[in-house]
Amino acid sequence: MEYNVSKLTSNLYLLRFKDTRTKYFEGLWEIPEGIMYNSYVYTGNEGAIIFDTWKIGLGNEFLEALRNIVDLGDVRYVVVHHMEPDHSGILKTLVEKADPIVLGHPLVKNMAESFYSVSMKFRPVKDGEEIVFDDEKIIFHHTPWLHWPETIMSYITSGKILLTCDAFGSYGVFKEVWADELSGEDYERYLWYAKKYFANVIGIHYEWVVKNLEKLVSRGVTPNLVLPSHGLLLRGDPLDYMYKKYMSWGHGEPERGKTLLIYTSMYGFVERTVKIIREYFSGLNQDIDIIGFTDSNRPNISDVIGEAFDAENIILASATYDADLYPLMKHIASLITRKTPREKKVAIIAQYGWGGKAGKILEEIMNTQGFKVVGVVEFKAGEEEKYRDKIIGLIESLKK
Incomplete structure (x- = not known):
């Protein structure tokens, strides 16, 4: 110093x-x-x-x-x-x-x-x-x-x-x-x-x-x-x-066209879903900002909020944990609703092992704070290919 x-x-x-x-x-x-x-x-x-x-x-x-x-x-x-x-x-x-x-x-x-x-x-x-x-x-x-x-x-x-x-x-x-x-x-x-x-x-x-x-x-x-x-x-x-x-x-103005994907993945299942989304944007020659929290990678939450502030669209992908939303995603979602402008479009993807709750909880967090949840796709871990069309349809709904 x-x-x-x-x-x-x-x-x-x-x-x-x-x-x-x-x-x-x-x-x-x-x-x-x-x-x-x-x-x-x-x-x-x-x-x-x-x-x-x-x-x-x-x-x-x-x-x-x-x-x-x-x-x-x-x-x-x-x-x-x-x-x-x-x-x-x-x-x-x-x-x-x-x-x-x-x-x-x-x-x-x-x-x-x-x-x-x-x-x-x-x-x-x-x-x-x-x-x-x-x-x-x-x-x-x-x-x-x-x-x-x-x-x-x-x-x-x-x-x-x-x-x-x-x-x-x-x-x-x-x-x-x-x-x-x-x-x-x-x-x-x-x-x-x-x-x-x-x-x-x-x-x-x-x-x-x-x-x-x-x-x-x-x-x-x-x-x-x-x-x-x-x-x-x-x-x-x-x-x-x-x-x-x-x-x-x-004025809460977003950067037009900016889509931010934030995900948490404990054992790689959510990451497999992220791969589908990344390939979709790549096929359109469009950029997407991706921030992931895994067992080997922990980005700074201060950076996440910095990126989320002027995003036009946000995709949140996480999982059920202890019959609740994954704690880190709950924390991030709460900060986004407090620290960034409302009215952003949000797409939610949730996965689970024996029972799903994360999607509903995350949807409630975002909706009640003035964000526009365009839809929720929730499915059992490992079944992302079965839900590929629904995942792509959800992402495309952000453009409507």
């Missing part, structure tokens, strides 16, 4: 910590690619403002990085965009060592006192409130559910700089500061990390994306620079691209 300090403008600095040790973001999402924590420091004749900090437990490293820019005694304000401890983790250290005024959503005070047992000089900021610091106007905008209710953003007006907290963030550890410094496979990798991050972290609240972005536009917020709390910073073409993607994701 390491950190670096970068000068972004004449008065604004980035303090970045590169975390390659955390394997499960929020203790849930697999991130072998790592993650970066971005804090920003504005300096002027009146002192300094810190916007967000790093993950809890990195206090010594944060103070070491900060001292490259300002003395602790010069810190006038700390802006808390979001209270999750990967953003606010150094708050107590700063309060105890620098005694700044803490600015944030009205909910922040009680949360901070609860999380960190800290007593601080707190000043709540209203939605649209502005402060003038060293002749610089900074406006705070409430952006709830991106991704907690107390999330806010800061807009530095003269440079048209928007500090966006979790929005426009990404997974991944890069040596570059800006997304436009990447090219080729590195840039494509970044785009995947950004979509995966969106699906994992913001996905459940995707409908709030459009509400908040439209509010910002209505207030004249048209940034040239977007500075998220995770991942690479945005300007130029990558900023335009990611803004369009956020609007698309916020």
Whole structure:
């Protein structure tokens, strides 16, 4: 793990910590690619403002990085965009060592006192409130559910700089500061990390994306620079691209024609059915994304949700287990219904040994959460060839 300090403008600095040790973001999402924590420091004749900090437990490293820019005694304000401890983790250290005024959503005070047992000089900021610091106007905008209710953003007006907290963030550890410094496979990798991050972290609240972005536009917020709390910073073409993607994701728009097959196979029977589906798509010269969980392969569920978010059609293939739906498929299906847009078409294929229940349970999970189950084909393990026509018919019904 390491950190670096970068000068972004004449008065604004980035303090970045590169975390390659955390394997499960929020203790849930697999991130072998790592993650970066971005804090920003504005300096002027009146002192300094810190916007967000790093993950809890990195206090010594944060103070070491900060001292490259300002003395602790010069810190006038700390802006808390979001209270999750990967953003606010150094708050107590700063309060105890620098005694700044803490600015944030009205909910922040009680949360901070609860999380960190800290007593601080707190000043709540209203939605649209502005402060003038060293002749610089900074406006705070409430952006709830991106991704907690107390999330806010800061807009530095003269440079048209928007500090966006979790929005426009990404997974991944890069040596570059800006997304436009990447090219080729590195840039494509970044785009995947950004979509995966969106699906994992913001996905459940995707409908709030459009509400908040439209509010910002209505207030004249048209940034040239977007500075998220995770991942690479945005300007130029990558900023335009990611803004369009956020609007698309916020509207729940799928990638047209994208079909995702997710399956679990204990002993290879479901895999034999998957082979039939793969051959069908191959015969049509069409692509299908396939993610399988077997006794020798365990993909990252964080990747599954990232792929499922913008899929137009989903095929779920699994089996009955202990007179119930296979537990891993039940978990995946539940996450899909919570983290991805509804209205997707879903085809279900289920198998069993002595009695079938998985198909009905999986159909109920998806239907009750607003997904469109086009049909269920359930049969005894090993009899996939007998059901080939029904399997193909089910897949073709996704196109209707």
